[in-house]
Amino acid sequence: MSFKRSRMARMASALGTILGALALVLTIPNSAFAAGCSGSGCDDHDPNIQTWQSGPVTNYTVQVGGSEFLELRWGKTDGDQYSWARLEYFSLAPDYHIMIERCNSSGTSCTTYLGYTKVGASGWTAKVAGSSNTYVTRTPMYYNPSTSKARACIVKSNGATTCTPYY
Incomplete structure (x- = not known):
């Protein structure tokens, strides 16, 4: 028994x-699987593994240092629009964070610090193909429907903030 x-x-x-x-x-x-997206349910996804219907494209680029360029990126997947920030820099990662700010179309209500990412962060940083010393750090992607607007921002270690125009 x-x-x-x-x-x-x-x-x-x-x-x-x-x-x-x-x-x-x-x-x-x-992480290698690009999930289907629908609205804000896809906030915080990695744009590099997403399948895009259109884009991704750079809507705006702002020079924030001698060799540092902040980009607001945009793409459309599953019929919805998404935006994310990307900072390109030469050699050493500057002491910055990058983020997305999303507002309603009138700008009266905003959500800030979306995807707040340290420049040089593992998993969000890559060397630019064909370059020996140029890197990009990106944020996750965020829903950006026609009823809202988004912009990419950097926050420097001294608290100074620089942003792209809204898209």
């Missing part, structure tokens, strides 16, 4: 392990 219980306990344990592993696989998003 105890052999039968021991065998049942091992089987139950094995089944629990399998179900736990399956649940883990289903709940952890695969």
